Amino acid sequence: MNIENTVSLRVDKSALPVIRHIDADWTRKDFMGSVKVRAGFGRDNYKVNSGLYAFGKPDADSDILVTANYKLTFDVVRRNLKGLNVWLLVLDTRGVNVWCAAGKGTFGTAELIKRITETNLSQMVNHRRLIVPQLGAVGVAAHKIKESTDFHVVYGPVRAEDIKPFIRANYKATETMRTMYFPIKERIKLAPAELKLNYKLLLFGIILLTGLSGIEGLKFNLAKLVHDFWGVSMLLILAYLSGTFLTPALLPWLPFRNFSAKGAFAGFFSWVVVAMLWRFKADLDALSWFLLFVSLSSYIGMNFTGASTYTSLSGVKKEMKYALPLQIVIGIAGLGLFLVSNLLS
């Protein structure tokens, strides 16, 4: 997506290099775009041009804020700058947010040095202070920026909403501003994109279980397959949603610290609700669904580690070492029991 089409913008032709002007207000298109990428569509190509932007009417003494060229990040930053006059130095992170890009190294020391040089930044301003978002520290080494550009990196707050208070407090951040939280609002915002992540597994499950449900005794009964299709699909979707929505929503309250156990409990909880409200009797079918709910929700819950803001690589590896085999065994046992219960029907 091209920035020219999406934000109000005037290009300052008198100055070299190109400086783009930008303001705080979101258009309807910006808003719809943010909804779309949150839902998981088109997020691979939601970018703005990298380079230097003038926000408000900055001069040679104005602050320089560094950010990523993921348009959602850029939009959230500018919305929080209303009333300020600052320079925005946008790094080319290939349309990825600051934290993830810093992890990959695209929001990094080399890219920052390149943009400082390319935009002739030392000629643009009288000071040598760069405000880099704290999460960018994963990819930026402040001492190396100082060494090769003479610019002094000041790490700003974690969240864009704290930029103004941070600047007002003479570039001091409170402990709260420096801490990465994971409140329910954030967890739920990330859940829709998770829906898309594992949908193939869900489709595969629906096709497989619908096929198996055509088995009645030792015969194949097409009418039963058609009849059971909706029920089977609904149950699998519920198990899927237990992993994608219930696990993130209830994260702090689900027992144990590992996500596979949290997911398993969310799946178990959903199964109990279905058992009480809907269709299960104390039979093999119910037991097979118990195993399927627990294994599927556990697996998807485990994948939420990637969206979470506090899991370590070493921890996830440790958790997966026993969780993944267990999920596979329980899932296969569930499928097996489902088959047996149909064979016995």
Added chain:
Amino acid sequence: METLVYLSNVVTLQLDKVKCNGCALCTIVCPHRVFVMEQKKAAITNINKCMECGACAKNCASGAISVAAGVGCASAILNGMIKGTEPQCGCNCSSN
């Protein structure tokens, strides 16, 4: 506000106090407030809160901090397992 804690006694974070020059940058960049300053040297307080993001080690000019940095993401680890590589991130990363 709540902060969540993941598994205990698993992270690779290490601090060599002898090398520490007392710049305190680690206490600034850590998003989980793992470091504090004690007698002009960095000290680890909450090692189980560490998520191995690597910001501290990256910004430690004196090389006193080491950590096997990476993304704690099951999908990325699975991707790596399937393709026989290191964990490969490329999907739903968190936050802005």
